[in-house]
Amino acid sequence: MAEAAEQPRDEAPLEAGAEEAVKIICLGDSAVGKSKLLERFLLDGFRPQQLSTFALTLYQHRARVDGKAVLVADMKVTQKSFNFARKFSLPFYFVSAADGTNVVKLFNDAIKLAVTYKQNSGDFMDEVMQELESFDLEKKSENLSDQEESYPEEKPPSS
Numbered sequence: 139m140a141e142a143a144e145q146p147r148d149e150a151p152l153e154a155g156a157e158e159a160v161k162i163i164c165l166g167d168s169a170v171g172k173s174k175l176l177e178r179f180l181l182d183g184f185r186p187q188q189l190s191t192f193a194l195t196l197y198q199h200r201a202r203v204d205g206k207a208v209l210v211a212d213m214k215v216t217q218k219s220f221n222f223a224r225k226f227s228l229p230f231y232f233v234s235a236a237d238g239t240n241v242v243k244l245f246n247d248a249i250k251l252a253v254t255y256k257q258n259s260g261d262f263m264d265e266v267m268q269e270l271e272s273f274d275l276e277k278k279s280e281n282l283s284d285q286e287e288s289y290p291e292e293k294p295p296s297s
């Protein structure tokens with residue numbers, strides 16, 4: 139399990155009430171139980187049959203971290219495996235999707251870590267991405283004001 143941060147959701151503004159948005163990505167080999175952990179956390183349930191992983195990723199979860207409202211904007215499940223957990227010294231948890239052991243703790247800790255990472259990231263690529271995100275927004279608002287100037291609002295004919 140690793141924390142970090144589909145069009146259109148990636149580009150959507152923070153939903154009402156959320157002060158921060160993070161993404162949670164479940165990494166791991168096939169059939170290790172990624173989807174079931176997500177199912178247990180989001181739905182507080184476990185069904186032996188497979189619930190569509192895609193359907194699970196459509197849920198949006200809200201959390202509170204240090205008093206701040208956090209929107210978990212995306213929960214992805216991927217079979218790609220990385221050396222991510224070791225590289226970032228992420229904690230190890232014994233979990234069970236079947237009986238719920240440690241599932242809420244695992245996800246809540248991941249959300250907290252994601253918020254902390256987002257607020258203190260010294261990662262060069264993250265900084266570049268943040269610059270690009272705000273650049274794009276500035277550009278859109280400039281384009282909007284340009285359009286307003288070139289197409290002045292039509293006034294209804296006076297009677």
Ligand SMILES: Nc1nc2c(ncn2[C@@H]2O[C@H](COP(=O)(O)OP(=O)(O)OP(=O)(O)O)[C@@H](O)[C@H]2O)c(=O)[nH]1
Nearest residue numbers: 167168169170171172173174175186217234235236
């Ligand atoms: N008994 C038990 N079975 C589990 C548990 N977690 C998952 N399983 C079973 O393990 C199988 C695989 O679980 P998934 O959650 O689909 O695993 P996944 O890692 O998402 O698999 P992929 O979609 O192939 O990547 C399913 O048959 C689950 O019912 C658990 O905590 N206990």
